[in-house]
Amino acid sequence: MIQKQNIYKSRQGQVYDWMAREGISLLLIEDTEGRRDSNLRWLSGMPADALLFLSVERKTLLVPWDINLAKLYGQVDHIRAYAEFDRLPVKACIKAAALLKIPHGSRIEIPGGTSYPRFLRFIEALTDFDIICRDEGGAGTVLEQLRAVKDVEEIRIYRRAAEITNEIIDLLEKQLRAGKIKTEYDAAQLIQGECRKRGCEGTGFETLAAGPVRSMMIHSFPSYTASPFGTPGLSILDFGVKYRGYTTDVTLTAVMEPVKAQERLIALTEKAYKLALGMVRPWTAAADIAAAVDAFFAKSGKAMPHALGHGVGLDSHEGPALRNREDNNWILQPGMVITLEPGLYDPRLGGCRLENDVLVTEEGGETLTASRIIRL
């Protein structure tokens, strides 16, 4: 437990240091319905539904929706129930400033995602303070950067999460070959059951299982149904397990009796995946890898309708972005855990995607998960 506390103290410490440099006296983090922010859990251990205040004097105040849950999980200095403040962030902020003795005139940073109308309410209610709300260069940016590089404890968690994921992939392949998975639902249910059995909190996001008639969608809707899976054509299965808060994210494609044009989609996807993996090494620009894959597909007259990949962690999508866009400035660093997920989709042929989680190391990329094209 002491070790665990130290992790949170150390994370909070990095933020305090940044606050001191930026002249921020009080920082508000909010994770509530409609405004999810995993920075809450990363900084305090509280899994969800709370406000967290950090003062530059190195004190934390947690304002949870559920006080019992907060007492179990919160690695903080003070806890006060959100109900005390009528569950109003502005009201909680006024009291937090008093409790944490924030001097009048100093700067309070609120989440960059704060809506314009709510921003106005903060300004009106906290006239004695300088309210800061920014996305670029603010606390959100700093926390995104800090979280993108996983620490030793997080990598340990990832290795276990990947092990569980790989056991499930093997089981899926076995059951597919045995004809025991007949529908999208069968595949999704197997994943849900097997991950919970192994101590996971659940899946990291809703499993996407799309049989041959639906796999042309990037994200099938509904996410899975009772329709056939693993039958002739291309079936896509995109899932992740959530272990101690951290989610994996993999996609396998099951192929049966492919026609020539489907074989071509598969071959291009596999080649794109290898191309991307070969480029993973520290200090490479993430956008360059994505651009290389887009160029590779373009040469064959194909286009991928989504990004090449993204970081994973407490969120299933977090930094770094592996996206071919001018404003993507992410540089790979040792300790980052990223997905590579090239895919091609055709309304007539269906879709093919291959996705694994890769740890960026000093030497290059270490593939943690073992997803693959499964030929039935």
Added chain:
Amino acid sequence: MIQKQNIYKSRQGQVYDWMAREGISLLLIEDTEGRRDSNLRWLSGMPADALLFLSVERKTLLVPWDINLAKLYGQVDHIRAYAEFDRLPVKACIKAAALLKIPHGSRIEIPGGTSYPRFLRFIEALTDFDIICRDEGGAGTVLEQLRAVKDVEEIRIYRRAAEITNEIIDLLEKQLRAGKIKTEYDAAQLIQGECRKRGCEGTGFETLAAGPVRSMMIHSFPSYTASPFGTPGLSILDFGVKYRGYTTDVTLTAVMEPVKAQERLIALTEKAYKLALGMVRPWTAAADIAAAVDAFFAKSGKAMPHALGHGVGLDSHEGPALRNREDNNWILQPGMVITLEPGLYDPRLGGCRLENDVLVTEEGGETLTASRIIRL
């Protein structure tokens, strides 16, 4: 299909009329990761991940992340892939204004949840227009009010969703009595399986199953585990099924060998539930019902740490709010579907909650679901 189209045309029509009254030429609705908004689905049939533009000239433009999905579901006039605009809302808005021939100088309303920094980017990029961003009195408020009163088609969907929910509650009780549900996981898995079998899109939210050692939490974390459920003490099961987009929301409490103090929690919860149900009738202030329940608990020296209930629909939490707060102005109306969910939680005794979905009718409240305290 024509009938279905008419529903969307009629919903869009209500918004066009409001836009004309407000002098809004273009309205943006956004449903993307981190910025979920079921108004997209309600207005266009597109289940998720798109921008929707409505012009006061009664035209709609859908800008989806997945063009294939949009072609299947979108009940709109125009579709353009989000990728064309580099998935940037500001860029899409500029092009939408051009495509839909919005006159310079006119008003464009963007979502009330738009962050302050992004609001500034809209202002900077669309200097020829008057950008409106508001939460109170804006499109969000109007849509919340429109959606709170369900139409005939929605009530038809709710009756079927409630039927499925009730079949599952009966099955849960049967399996609990037969000793076949031993863990939180067993209960959650049964719900997931049975709702998908019956054609549901899934559960409306992550099932919360909390056995005796965890039921003192309002929302158990993790939502369900391999720990015992339905063993001596109080076990809470909070779930909903999502049928054609609409979710139910019920909570049952399973009780075994209760001690006297636990019996008292149960009795108070059941009395509070009856008190609330008896007050449901059109033109009653929602806050008054919540206040009556809070007062009832207070008389016994207890306090409920959450609201009495809320509307359900495409979102598991939507208007009206059944909350005892001064700023709650919701008045019950025929066609509203609300939850009543009194509950009490004690770190030592565990928690007890009873929740059902109630349709407000001309006469009073019609209980659609059949959740209950199950004594094992």
